Amino acid sequence: MKNYIKSLILMTFVVFASCEDVIDVDLDNAEPRLVIEASLDWEKGTAGNEQTINLSMSTPYFNTGEDTSVSGAIVTVTNTNSGAIFTFNDQNDGSYTVDNFVPVIGDTYRLDVSYAGENYEATETLMSVTDINSITQSIEGGFDDELLEVNVYFDDPADEENFYLMRYYEAGDLFPYFEDISDEFVNGNEVHDFFEKEDDEDNNEAPFEPGDVVDIKLYGISEQYYNYMRLLIEQYYSGGNPFSSNSAQIRGNCINPTNPDQYAFGYFRATQVNVTSYTFQ
Template sequence: MRLYIKSLLLIVLTIITACEDVIDVNVPEAEPRLVIEASLDWQKGTAGNNQTIKLSTSTPYFNTTVNNTVTGASVKVTNDATNAEYIFVDQNDGTYNITDFVPVLNDSYTLEVIYNSETYKAKETLMPVSEIKRVTQSLEGAFDDEVLDVTIFWDDPVDEENYYFINFYEEGDLFPFLEEVSDEFTNGNEMDEFFEKERDEDDGQEEFNPGDKVSFTLYGISERYYNYLQILIEQYDSGGDPFSSVAAEIKGNCINETTPDNYAFGYFRASEVDTINYTFQ
């Protein structure tokens, strides 16, 4: 009987190990594209003179070692109302900086990037934003009455369409939580947005606790950027869901005027920004 069992185990082990073949999957790779990270953020209470634009190239999904920074490009932003030109200086690490930018609310700005003899352009308006009035915490304001939640409040301007982008970050987290908001049904009223965390054993997430430190950054954004964010955040949130639709390539507002088919990834945005920090009690 023991001999039979040993023989059976040997056969099963042989079958299992014999089926362990290494399969090499050829993942198609697209030609690298220019990636433009150009967010001109005017933090309330500051002059807004210091700005940074980052350039890189796209890389294959599984390639984490290639240096994809872009140097040697020409980067300029122009105020369309005054024709004032702001030249961003190459820092030789993929970033381009300026220390004398002059932000003007509701003025239109044009970004021009010249790279590899091709010209990329994008246009955006510097959108204002209301001040964050207050932050509150509660056990009753969200979905679970047994865990803490936190809410920010701000006033929406009357008789105009407004769009907002919220970056919420808890100290110690790897990534922030992103949210896009419009005043379609709350025009002219006090607006609020709450955040709540539930314990998740799979990824180690814990609910909010006294002493936790969080920050909120509220951006005023254009309608076009709001629509871009909606698609971007929706695809990010559905990642890993087997029932979600297949992710589509998202195009920003950076147009290649030399070779239109060789468009860039990324977005040129201009926003007034308000930030507030909060510690749970």
């Protein structure tokens, strides 16, 4: 009997010891690509003259501590309607800034980036955004009738196609929440959007409570950018769903006209945005 117990203990030790073996897996790493974060956002009520574009290089998934910021690039934005050229100044930390940008609703802008012997470009039209009518809170209008939600109301202009991006963020959350909106079924009517949070320890999120402040941004965006964000949002929020399709690489609008295979990641957008916040009562 003692020999049996000793054998059982030995086998248990071997099993648990074997679970601690480290397995090194060689993963295929793609060649680094330039990443362009170029969001020319004109906040309503401001001049919109100060803008920033960020450049970096892509890295393997597990390389999180490496500085990938890109300096030494030449970055310009051209208003193709007026011919005005805005040169962004290198801040030597991956950011490129300008303080004389002139936003014009309906005009088309072209981004040009020259770096490491490659040229990248993208075009986008600056879209307007409607005003927010009102912001309220409720409990019974969301998915869970025990959770507070914030409600945003705005009018959609009639007789034209409009696309919107909503951004909600509470300080301390790991990520903001994005939602893409088309006026396909609400054209010319008041649009109602709401946002509530569930308890999510993995993302350090908790349901809204009285006193919480949520930052809200409503963007007017192009149809092209709407389609891009729709795919990104769909892939992000379906992560972990066993019935969702496999994630795929989503191409932005930053192309390399002389070397198409050497395109850049990221997107160049030009938007007008309403910026506000709401404090729960």
